[in-house]
Amino acid sequence: MIQNNPRLATLINGRAVPLEAIAMLTLDDFQQAIVEGVAVGQRVSAMFGAMVQPKANAVELYVVLADDEQNRLYAGRTRIEDDRFLSLTPRCPQVHLFEREIAEQFGLKAIGHPWFKPVRYQHSWTSLDAWDRPSDQPILPGVGDFYRVEGDEVHEVAVGPVHAGIIEPGHFRFQCHGERVFHLEIALGYQHRGVEQSMIGGPNKRSIHYAETLAGDSTIAHSTAYCQAIEALARCQKSARAQMLRGIALELERLANHIGDLGALANDVGFLPTSSYCGRIRGDLLNITAVLCGNRFGRGMVRPGGVGFDIDAARVSEMLRRLDAAERDTTVAVNLLWDTPSVMARFENTGPLPRGIAIELGIVGPAARASGLMRDIRLDQPSGIFRFTHLPVSTCDTGDVFGRAFVRWLEIQQSIKFIREQLSAVPAGSARVAVGSLLPNSFAVTLNESWRGEVCHAAITDTHGRFARYKIVDPSFHNWTALAYALRNQEISDFPLCNKSFNLSYCGNDL
Amino acid sequence: MFKIILARLQQGHRTIKYPDGPPPELSDRFCGRPTLDAAKCLTGCRACAEVCPTDAITITDQAHIDLGKCLFCSECAASCPNQAIAYSKDYRLAVRQRQDLVITQNQQSLNLEAEMSAKLKKLFGRSLKLRQVSAGGCNACEADTNVLNTLAWDLGRFGIQFVASPRHADGLLITGPVTENMKLALKKTYDAVPDPRIVIAVGACAISGGPYINHPQANNGAESVVPVDLYIPGCPPHPLTILDGLLRFLGRHNADFPSLVS
Numbered sequence: 005m006i007q008n009n010p011r012l013a014t015l016i017n018g019r020a021v022p023l024e025a026i027a028m029l030t031l032d033d034f035q036q037a038i039v040e041g042v043a044v045g046q047r048v049s050a051m052f053g054a055m056v057q058p059k060a061n062a063v064e065l066y067v068v069l070a071d072d073e074q075n076r077l078y079a080g081r082t083r084i085e086d087d088r089f090l091s092l093t094p095r096c097p098q099v100h101l102f103e104r105e106i107a108e109q110f111g112l113k114a115i116g117h118p119w120f121k122p123v124r125y126q127h128s129w130t131s132l133d134a135w136d137r138p139s140d141q142p143i144l145p146g147v148g149d150f151y152r153v154e155g156d157e158v159h160e161v162a163v164g165p166v167h168a169g170i171i172e173p174g175h176f177r178f179q180c181h182g183e184r185v186f187h188l189e190i191a192l193g194y195q196h197r198g199v200e201q202s203m204i205g206g207p208n209k210r211s212i213h214y215a216e217t218l219a220g221d222s223t224i225a226h227s228t229a230y231c232q233a234i235e236a237l238a239r240c241q242k243s244a245r246a247q248m249l250r251g252i253a254l255e256l257e258r259l260a261n262h263i264g265d266l267g268a269l270a271n272d273v274g275f276l277p278t279s280s281y282c283g284r285i286r287g288d289l290l291n292i293t294a295v296l297c298g299n300r301f302g303r304g305m306v307r308p309g310g311v312g313f314d315i316d317a318a319r320v321s322e323m324l325r326r327l328d329a330a331e332r333d334t335t336v337a338v339n340l341l342w343d344t345p346s347v348m349a350r351f352e353n354t355g356p357l358p359r360g361i362a363i364e365l366g367i368v369g370p371a372a373r374a375s376g377l378m379r380d381i382r383l384d385q386p387s388g389i390f391r392f393t394h395l396p397v398s399t400c401d402t403g404d405v406f407g408r409a410f411v412r413w414l415e416i417q418q419s420i421k422f423i424r425e426q427l428s429a430v431p432a433g434s435a436r437v438a439v440g441s442l443l444p445n446s447f448a449v450t451l452n453e454s455w456r457g458e459v460c461h462a463a464i465t466d467t468h469g470r471f472a473r474y475k476i477v478d479p480s481f482h483n484w485t486a487l488a489y490a491l492r493n494q495e496i497s498d499f500p501l502c503n504k505s506f507n508l509s510y511c512g513n514d515l
Numbered sequence: 516m517f518k519i520i521l522a523r524l525q526q527g528h529r530t531i532k533y534p535d536g537p538p539p540e541l542s543d544r545f546c547g548r549p550t551l552d553a554a555k556c557l558t559g560c561r562a563c564a565e566v567c568p569t570d571a572i573t574i575t576d577q578a579h580i581d582l583g584k585c586l587f588c589s590e591c592a593a594s595c596p597n598q599a600i601a602y603s604k605d606y607r608l609a610v611r612q613r614q615d616l617v618i619t620q621n622q623q624s625l626n627l628e629a630e631m632s633a634k635l636k637k638l639f640g641r642s643l644k645l646r647q648v649s650a651g652g653c654n655a656c657e658a659d660t661n662v663l664n665t666l667a668w669d670l671g672r673f674g675i676q677f678v679a680s681p682r683h684a685d686g687l688l689i690t691g692p693v694t695e696n697m698k699l700a701l702k703k704t705y706d707a708v709p710d711p712r713i714v715i716a717v718g719a720c721a722i723s724g725g726p727y728i729n730h731p732q733a734n735n736g737a738e739s740v741v742p743v744d745l746y747i748p749g750c751p752p753h754p755l756t757i758l759d760g761l762l763r764f765l766g767r768h769n770a771d772f773p774s775l776v777s
Contacts, residue, residue, distance in 0.1 A: 125696055126732065145696035165700045168679035170647040170661045172654055173697060194696045195651045198732035210568045213586060213726045220653030220751070277519055281526050283665035287754075290662075291542070298544030301655050303750065304588055313544065336522050343518055511653050 009037050012069065012078035017385040020236040020448035023056070023464060026066070026079050034065065034082035035092045041069045041078060042096055047366050047379075049077070049451065049460045051102035053084075053110045054473035055130070056464060061085065063110045063130075066475075068449050068462060072384035077449055084112055087132050091117035098366030101481060107134035109200075121148055124193035124514055129201065146175040146191040153179040153186045161496065165194045172510035180496055188491040188499075190484050195514035203474035207234060207308075207442075216303050219478055219512030224250070224257045225454030226476070226512075227306040229461040232387060232450040233474075234308040237442040237465060242388075243433025246310030248426050251389030253296060253305045255419040258455040259330075260289035262412040262419075265507050266338055269409050272501040273350040281337035288330045292323050310436030320427050331420050338413055351406035355490040355502035358403060367486045369457020369479045370415065371506050373399045374407035381453035390453075395422055405505040442469040454479060456509060478512030530669045534768050538606070538755055539667075545753070546587045546602035549580055553620035555599035563591035563600055569719070569728050582608060582616040582625075583722040586750040609747040609760025613738075616722070616748060629745065630766040635711060639685050640765050642674040645715070646684035646708065650701050651694030651733060652725075655751040656718035660688065662754050675761060681705070686713035686744075692720040692733035693740055705741045715745040715764070717757060722746050 011033055013026045029037065038048065050068040062085045069078040091114040093100040103114045105123045111132025114120055120134075125145040128134070137143065146165070159180050165173035173194040179187040199214050215230035216223045228250055235242060267282025290300035297305040297313040304312045315323075341347050357367070362375040372379045380397045382390040398414035400407035444467045452459045457479030466472040487506045491499060531539050541547075556578070564572040571584035572591060580591075580600075592600045607627055610616055615626040631639065649657050663670040664677065678684050681704045693701060705714070716737040719725035724735035737743055747760045762768050 142695070165697065166648060166704050170649070170657050170664075170677055172649045172657065173700065194694065194700070195649075195691070196694055196696055196732055197651055197692065197727045198730045202730060209566060209590075210726060213568045213588065217653040217655070217726050217750075220655030221658055223655075277522060280666045281522070283662070284529055284667045287662050287665060287667055294542040294545065296544075298542050298546055299587075300659065300753070301751065303586075333526060336525050340519060340522055509654065511651070 009041055009078060011037050012041075012080040015068075015077040015079050015449055017077060017381075017449065017451045018232045018236050018387040020239075020443060020446045023445045023447050026081050026447060029080055029082050031082050031084070031089060034067065034080055035090075035095070037080050038067055038069065038092060038099070039095050041071075042098065045073065046071045046078070048096070048098050048102065049458065050449070050462050050475055050477045051099050051106070052462070052475040053106040053112070054464055054475075055110070056466070056472050063112060065089075065106065066462065068460065070385060070451070072379060075385055077385065079447065079449065087111065088113035088115050090115050093117050097364050098482075101485065122193070124196040126193065126196050126198070145193050150177045150191075151179065151187055151189050155181070157181055158186070174510045176499070178491075178496055178499075183495045183497065185491045185494050185496050185499070188488045190488050192484065192510055192513050195511035197515065199515045200474060200476060203471055206471045206474070212307065218476060218515065219480075219509040220301060221261060222257065222454045222456065222459070222478070222509065222512065223302045224253045224306060225452045225459045226478075227302070228254060228388070229450045229452045229459050231306050231308045233448050233461050233463045234439060234442065236448040236450065237446055237463060237469075238439045239443070240309055240437065240439045242310050242437065243435075244431035245433035246435055247389045248431060249311045249315065249435070250306055251393070252423055252426055253293065253302050253311070254452070255423050256289060256293045256296070257302060259416055259419050260286050260293070261455045262416050263289060263334055265412055265504065266341065266409060268504045268507070269351070269405070269501065270341060270347065272504050273347055275341070275344060275347050278337050278340050281333060285330055285333050285337065288326060292326050292330070295319060295323055295326070307436060309439045310434065312436070314435035315430065320430065324424065324427055327420060327423060334416065338416075341409070348406065350501065351409060352402070352404060354405040354498050355494055355505060356402075356404045357486050357490045359401070361489055362403070362486065365485050365489070366482050368482050369453075370408055370411045371483055371486055372457065373397065374411045375403035376401035381451045381458050385451045387450065387452070389426070393422065393426070395419070405501055408505040444469045456480060456507070456512075457483060476515055478509055480508040480510075480513045483508050484513060529667050530672070531667055534762060541604060541606065541753070541755070545604055545606070546589050548582070548603050548605040548608060548625065549585070549592070549618060550601050550603050550623060551578060551580065551618060551620055552599050553577060555597040557597060560596065562594045562596065566590045566594040569723070569726065577620050580618040581723070582618065582748040583613060583746060584719060584725075584728065585748060586719055586725065588750070606753055606756045607759050608749065608752065608756050609745055609763060611745060613722070613743070613746060616746060627763060629760065629763040630769070631713065631744070631764055635713065636766050638711065639713070643765060644676050644678045644683055644685045645688045646681045646686070646704065647677055647688045647690070648701050648704050650689055650691035650697040650721070650737070652691030652718060652720045656690035656720070659751045659754050660690065660717060660757060663758060668754055668758060670758070673762065673765065673767060681707035682709070684708050684712075686715065687741070688715045688717060689721045689737040689741070690717050692724040692727045692730070692736055694733050698734060698740060701737075701740050713744045714741050715747065716743045717747045718752060719748060719750045722748060725750060
């Protein structure tokens with residue numbers, strides 16, 4: 005039986021606790037608690053630094069562990085007064101990027117970290133720099149040592165930041181032997197806009213807009229997490245109607261992106277029928293979201309206290325009519341994929357992510373589910389409408405491009421069913437309620453299952469009820485490493501296909 | 516094989532007729548060009564200016580709404596005690612000059628004359644190759660630009676195509692506020708485009724910085740690095756807004772087309 009670690013505070017998704025309820029541990033106890041939690045199957049949802057008392061020179065480190073079996077979260081903290089800390093990564097690989105981020109943001113050296121490099125190529129928030137770079141010099145993105153494989157016939161391929169298509173920037177460094185990839189290293193940070201820094205001192209009139217544009221294709225997921233954090237800290241109850249409308253918006257977002265992804269996967273193997281049909285149908289789904297709130301990406305839909313737009317019977321039947329048409333078209337378009345041997349030959353056994361690696365790296369979302377892991381926030385840490393309605397979790401166990409595509413297809417079918425069920429019985433209530441001020445000196449964590457996976461927001465308020473720290477973890481922050489792993493021993497020409505099978509967010513990672 | 520043929524028949528012909536027919540229907544909640552009725556303003560009221568997240572509304576002797584900063588979030592309309600601001604369904608927003616994006620009581624409509632010079636039109640009017648540079652945005656502008664390549668919109672009909680290399684391009688289509696980390700990449704990409712070249716800025720971020728105005732990590736838009744020839748506001752601009760802008764830029768239809776939809 006999985007026991008709660010007595011040194012950590014127990015939390016629920018979407019509830020705030022007083023900050024003092026999170027015990028201040030020694031670094032040893034803090035790290036040991038994480039190791040023990042992960043050993044019994046918990047995941048690190050977030051590990052981050054915060055300068056909660058700006059006058060003190062100490063940096064506090066926080067961890068949020070997710071216990072999917074027990075549907076609980078555990079939080080702990082420690083304080084680093086030095087300019088360095090012993091890295092936990094050798095004992096717990098899934099914190100590797102979190103530790104690099106802490107080093108970059110707070111200037112702390114992670115001693116013993118096996119791959120100690122910047123994450124976003126940004127300046128430190130403090131007067132310290134973990135790589136002793138002068139603070140008045142610009143930091144060049146992507147510049148540094150990359151993992152190299154030596155050998156006469158080994159060659160290096162560098163791609164990006166500007167890519168061939170209409171896509172966000174990122175840098176990919178391949179170590180290749182002929183067509184075979186030995187190793188892929190990914191360097192991001194090109195989309196770094198400084199959002200976390202700008203959230204401090206909020207909420208203010210820009211905060212909801214930051215939340216909506218963290219990752220522009222995950223507007224609903226991130227804005228819901230943000231609004232839930234506000235509501236947790238303001239002890240605000242939303243109506244069942246608002247909860248349901250948020251759930252519908254989230255599932256519409258999932259549908260649009262999954263359909264688009266299946267089209268893009270078809271495109272990457274040169275299968276134009278599904279590619280062209282799905283490209284269009286995705287637009288039809290975005291237009292259903294626009295019927296709801298006027299904007300194809302859901303901007304303006306989720307607001308603190310509820311939703312920005314209500315529905316009526318006429319709007320419901322219009323949405324259902326469009327959903328029916330989209331379902332018919334999608335079913336025909338997607339089933340072509342599984343029936344076409346040339347497509348399946350490209351999808352199957354390409355870019356495999358073994359289940360054990362997915363666990364070790366803390367992978368989330370459809371990529372984890374395609375490797376056989378039953379991880380879905382809507383089931384494991386449900387909030388909002390998902391406390392009352394459960395969608396079956398879609399898994400596959402092949403862990404390859406086919407698995408990641410098939411999981412998307414299963415989720416498309418589940419989301420359509422969910423939306424129909426919810427719209428057939430819309431609860432009464434107001435669309436939006438007023439939200440008061442935030443509790444001071446409190447800590448709240450909110451999680452949501454975006455279409456890429458777990459979104460985690462953690463908010464800490466100061467004595468005035470303003471944000472002293474606002475941590476955002478997009479699912480891509482966990483999953484970019486999975487893409488790097490999946491490319492090993494693959495053909496470099498399969499890189500676009502593998503990349504698309506994960507379809508991670510660059511700006512969600514870069515913030 | 517047969518399934519593929521059957522699917523083709525089932526899916527049907529879905530390319531929109533526009534501009535040879537009416538534009539596709541927009542949601543009744545769509546926020547297009549804002550309208551201002553200053554007669555309804557209460558003396559000394561600054562509710563809209565105060566609530567605007569990007570300070571797109573300034574009030575001096577009269578109210579100015581800068582569509583280059585506007586996120587079309589309609590918080591201003593919601594906060595106005597007297598409905599002085601409303602959002603129309605007019606999706607035609609693209610202009611040639613930055614200053615033409617400012618709406619006042621006396622200047623409610625945008626200057627939609629956007630045709631490129633005769634010399635450029637001779638070169639690009641029937642074949643415009645664009646290189647897209649994503650310079651730090653949220654990816655929504657990229658997504659709604661990408662959708663123009665899908666079959667419903669079919670940008671290829673107009674000879675407009677996105678190309679893989681700046682060397683093959685006639686110009687850039689820029690999205691994002693130009694983060695510090697993308698500044699050099701954008702400059703190098705622009706320098707690699709052969710002359711004559713054009714630049715299109717799509718979205719609030721590329722025009723003014725959008726939600727990231729005055730962030731030290733970003734540079735308030737494309738003009739920090741390159742000259743801009745066409746501004747397409749929105750957050751993100753609807754694909755129809757982008758398409759209408761491109762078509763007017765190429766002189767494929769003029770400012771009067773179609774008659775104003777309010």
